Amino acid sequence: MKLKKLTLIALLGTAIALPFAADAQPGKGARYGFNADNTRGWSLMTATERTEHQNKMLATKTVDECKAVQDEYRKLMDTRAKEKGVTLGTPKVNACDQMKAQGIIK
16 A cells, blocks of 8 residues: 555656656757636636647747747737727736747757
C-alpha cells in the first residue's frame, strides 16, 4: 500500500513539474504561460478562445509576427469590451517581449 501511495505522489509531482520544465529551457520546446497578467481581455474570452489565441501567439516566429497577432486580438477585445461597457486595463507584461526574452521567438 505504501508503494502505491509513493508511486502516486511521484506521478503527481512529475505532472505538476513537467510544464515548468519546458519553460526553463528557452528555445527548446519552451512554452509561454498566457494568463490575465499578460493577455488583455482575458476575462472576456471563453476557454476555447484563450486556447486559440495562445496557439496563434505560439505559432509566431518573430516579434513582428507576434505583435501583429497581438494587435489584431486587441482590436477584437476592445470592440468586445465596448459592447459590454467594460474598460480594459493594460497587461502587466507584454507577451511578445517576454517570449522574445525567453528565446521562444526572434
